[in-house]
Amino acid sequence: MSSETKQILTTDGIPLEVSLKKAEKKNKIKAFLLVAPLLLFLVITYIFPIGDMFMRSVDDRMVTNMLPKTFKAMEKWENLEELPPEEVYRGFYEDYKVLVENQEHGKLGQRLNKEKNGFNTITKRLFRQIKRNKIDESISIKEQINKIHKRWRNVEFWLAIKRTAPPYTMAKYLKGMDMYVASDGSIAQVDEDRRIHRILWLRTLEIAFFVTLFSFFMGYPIAHLLATLPMKYSNLLMICVLLPFWTSLLVRTASWMILLQQQGVVNDFFVMIGLVGDDNRPEMMYNKVGTYVAMTQILLPFMVLPLYSVMKTISPSLMRAGKSLGGTPFVAFWKVYFPLTIPGIGAGCLLVFILAIGYYITPALVGGASGTLISNQIAFHMKTTLDWSFASAMGLMLLTGVLVIYWIYNKLVGVDNIKLG
Amino acid sequence: MSKNPEFVKFDKVDKSYDGKVLVVKDLQLDIAEGEFITMLGPSGSGKTTCLMMLAGFETPTHGEILLDGNIISNIPPHKRGIGMVFQNYALFPHMTVYENLAFPLRVRKVEKDEIDKKVDKALSMVSLSGFETRMPAQLSGGQQQRVAVARALVFDPAVVLMDEPLGALDKNLRESMQYEIKHIHESIGVTVVYVTHDQSEALTMSNRIAVFNDGKVQQLSNPAELYEKPVNSFVAEFIGENNTFHGEVVDIDKDKCKVKLANSEILANPISVKSKGEKTTVSLRPERALINPTDKMDNMFTGKIEEVIYHGDHTRVRLNLLGSSEFILKVPNSTSNLELKVSQDINIGWNSVDARALDPK
Numbered sequence: 001m002s003s004e005t006k007q008i009l010t011t012d013g014i015p016l017e018v019s020l021k022k023a024e025k026k027n028k029i030k031a032f033l034l035v036a037p038l039l040l041f042l043v044i045t046y047i048f049p050i051g052d053m054f055m056r057s058v059d060d061r062m063v064t065n066m067l068p069k070t071f072k073a074m075e076k077w078e079n080l081e082e083l084p085p086e087e088v089y090r091g092f093y094e095d096y097k098v099l100v101e102n103q104e105h106g107k108l109g110q111r112l113n114k115e116k117n118g119f120n121t122i123t124k125r126l127f128r129q130i131k132r133n134k135i136d137e138s139i140s141i142k143e144q145i146n147k148i149h150k151r152w153r154n155v156e157f158w159l160a161i162k163r164t165a166p167p168y169t170m171a172k173y174l175k176g177m178d179m180y181v182a183s184d185g186s187i188a189q190v191d192e193d194r195r196i197h198r199i200l201w202l203r204t205l206e207i208a209f210f211v212t213l214f215s216f217f218m219g220y221p222i223a224h225l226l227a228t229l230p231m232k233y234s235n236l237l238m239i240c241v242l243l244p245f246w247t248s249l250l251v252r253t254a255s256w257m258i259l260l261q262q263q264g265v266v267n268d269f270f271v272m273i274g275l276v277g278d279d280n281r282p283e284m285m286y287n288k289v290g291t292y293v294a295m296t297q298i299l300l301p302f303m304v305l306p307l308y309s310v311m312k313t314i315s316p317s318l319m320r321a322g323k324s325l326g327g328t329p330f331v332a333f334w335k336v337y338f339p340l341t342i343p344g345i346g347a348g349c350l351l352v353f354i355l356a357i358g359y360y361i362t363p364a365l366v367g368g369a370s371g372t373l374i375s376n377q378i379a380f381h382m383k384t385t386l387d388w389s390f391a392s393a394m395g396l397m398l399l400t401g402v403l404v405i406y407w408i409y410n411k412l413v414g415v416d417n418i419k420l421g
Numbered sequence: 422m423s424k425n426p427e428f429v430k431f432d433k434v435d436k437s438y439d440g441k442v443l444v445v446k447d448l449q450l451d452i453a454e455g456e457f458i459t460m461l462g463p464s465g466s467g468k469t470t471c472l473m474m475l476a477g478f479e480t481p482t483h484g485e486i487l488l489d490g491n492i493i494s495n496i497p498p499h500k501r502g503i504g505m506v507f508q509n510y511a512l513f514p515h516m517t518v519y520e521n522l523a524f525p526l527r528v529r530k531v532e533k534d535e536i537d538k539k540v541d542k543a544l545s546m547v548s549l550s551g552f553e554t555r556m557p558a559q560l561s562g563g564q565q566q567r568v569a570v571a572r573a574l575v576f577d578p579a580v581v582l583m584d585e586p587l588g589a590l591d592k593n594l595r596e597s598m599q600y601e602i603k604h605i606h607e608s609i610g611v612t613v614v615y616v617t618h619d620q621s622e623a624l625t626m627s628n629r630i631a632v633f634n635d636g637k638v639q640q641l642s643n644p645a646e647l648y649e650k651p652v653n654s655f656v657a658e659f660i661g662e663n664n665t666f667h668g669e670v671v672d673i674d675k676d677k678c679k680v681k682l683a684n685s686e687i688l689a690n691p692i693s694v695k696s697k698g699e700k701t702t703v704s705l706r707p708e709r710a711l712i713n714p715t716d717k718m719d720n721m722f723t724g725k726i727e728e729v730i731y732h733g734d735h736t737r738v739r740l741n742l743l744g745s746s747e748f749i750l751k752v753p754n755s756t757s758n759l760e761l762k763v764s765q766d767i768n769i770g771w772n773s774v775d776a777r778a779l780d781p782k
Contacts, residue, residue: 315509315511317507317508317509317511318511318513320476320478320498320505320507320511321505321507321511321512321513322513322524323477323478323497323498323499324476324477324478324498324499324501324503324504324505324582325499325504325505325524325525325528325572325573325576326499326500326502326525326528326529326576327499327524327525327528328499328528329497329499331499331528332499335513335524336513339515340514340515
């Protein structure tokens with residue numbers, strides 16, 4: 001009784017909720033159709049490629065597909081200290097025979113050689129034996145293979161084959177962090193003089209951090225000026241801020257090269273006013289100074305615009321209130337104005353940091369030897385070594401890094417507080 | 422303790438923003454200690470500029486402002502110790518009500534216990550006890566306004582400035598807030614300088630009202646005098662309703678003058694006319710003209726009713742009288758059941774004392 005009375009009916013006797021859903025259904029479909037093209041676009045150009053990248057970065061199915069019988073038999077190999085049982089040898093022999101028929105045995109040799117040095121030789125020997133039909137399938141295959149080369153009698157080599165069994169591998173990710181899977185299966189670090197990627201990661205973070213910091217300290221006063229100046233001046237200033245947007249990235253970077261090089265405009269000026277001697281011109285390019293200057297200038301609008309949009313909404317009477325209540329201009333700024341701009345600071349810093357982390361043309365052109373960042377490395381592997389799976393792995397690591405930063409930011413400031421404009 | 426009649430003094434203050442137009446012209450104004458003074462005027466009349474100069478956000482172009490005998494023109498706003506209530510409240514949106522009220526005390530390095538006590542007292546004064554932990558966005562407009570008032574008073578300033586503080590509230594809330602602010606002023610005796618363009622607000626709350634127009638104080642007097650005895654036609658027009666006749670003085674003696682209109686003559690009280698032949702505007706409050714007067718009145722005319730509008734407590738009657746169809750009468754509804762009908766002829770009378778012959782407009 002009571003539950004019936006709670007349900008509200010329309011005048012036709014249909015429950016109100018049903019009626020409401022029916023009425024809103026059309027609107028919902030319309031709304032969905034409006035966003036559908038964008039959704040499709042995002043799926044095709046964003047989600048699908050990222051998924052593909054991920055698959056590439058972990059894909060290791062080659063050996064798995066080449067040696068199906070071997071791996072099936074290996075499930076029964078229990079005592080890993082001893083050589084595998086006869087079934088594994090037989091399975092490997094049969095798989096290998098198929099590869100020889102398809103002329104794919106060379107690939108396997110190379111792949112296994114990467115896993116453990118010395119495989120190439122012994123698989124070639126096995127290939128010759130098979131070609132000459134020297135192997136008698138009616139007796140123990142294990143004994144015959146073991147006779148071909150002493151390495152076949154070494155359990156380490158069989159363990160190496162077993163390690164390639166899983167269709168997926170984390171090896172590319174480990175490589176991106178200068179680590180690898182050692183022969184005993186543990187994760188080890190590469191030699192100290194070959195740890196290139198870790199330096200690049202740190203350098204990328206460092207440059208992104210400082211560029212964000214410089215952009216913030218330069219962008220905050222500009223944004224404040226923009227938000228408080230009368231319209232006719234602020235429009236002009238806004239154009240100055242946006243000007244870099246309208247210039248090609250390469251043109252901007254090239255202009256910085258002209259300005260900053262040792263015989264460049266800035267150095268000439270310093271010499272002219274006697275700040276430095278003509279024979280003692282400071283290097284402002286092909287080092288971090290150049291990278292910082294050029295990247296800060298290029299990314300500055302991304303800091304200024306969110307800050308400006310937030311500052312524009314802060315009523316000037318708040319600062320006045322702060323002052324009239326007895327706060328010095330600094331206190332009024334620090335306790336009243338600054339906290340209200342935090343959403344803009346968050347948005348600007350996040351934007352600049354994330355963009356800076358993925359930058360590579362500018363640092364590569366003006367940064368010199370120190371200008372190689374992680375994105376250069378990704379591009380290098382995409383274009384030069386064609387190791388797409390490694391490039392994908394590093395790309396995904398970069399993406400994960402960005403997501404982690406976003407997550408930390410959300411914990412500290414709260415994403416709801418971001419205001420982009 | 423005797424009250425200082427010149428607690429706040431504007432001494433020959435001029436203000437110009439662009440070097441071409443004077444927004445405030447030669448302002449001379451004394452405000453007594455504990456007084457509630459209202460600056461009233463249309464927008465652009467310079468009243469807010471005066472307030473901003475007093476608060477320290479604008480500097481006078483010429484002249485001095487004195488607070489308790491000290492020149493304050495060179496003292497920055499935060500050292501003036503003047504409380505201010507802003508038009509849009511200007512509550513700090515990222516602070517709770519408590520933090521908003523504690524702000525002026527914290528910057529003055531008041532001890533924590535003392536802050537708690539004062540905030541408590543200020544909140545109970547505006548009947549908002551228990552709202553300490555709310556954020557301003559969680560309060561209604563009226564509550565925000567009261568927090569703003571409490572915040573301007575919590576540090577015991579000598580003067581509180583209010584810049585159209587009730588402008589954003591609806592009519593009923595505005596009226597109750599007017600009384601509340603008036604009562605707060607009476608109970609703590611602080612000097613209040615209040616800016617508004619709403620004349621009823623000014624009449625309700627103030628001890629004295631300064632009517633601003635064109636950068637000048639047109640009249641400075643208490644509400645009753647301002648309404649009953651406007652000294653010029655701007656004040657007469659701006660405060661309350663007003664019937665006007667434009668004419669020329671044809672005869673004048675000490676307390677009466679005869680004014681010739683287009684096709685008749687009326688008797689009026691000479692306020693700013695001195696001699697025969699002067700142009701004048703005669704101002705008469707609608708409630709001073711009576712229908713079928715029983716007393717002998719020295720102005721008696723017959724007019725034709727053009728329009729009757731029912732207003733609840735009174736009825737407004739628009740008449741065609743003495744060649745003008747804009748003559749307004751206010752007839753109280755309670756006293757009699759006068760049957761007023763459109764196009765009916767009625768007799769109207771008023772005393773010449775109430776018809777003030779002012780400057781021509």
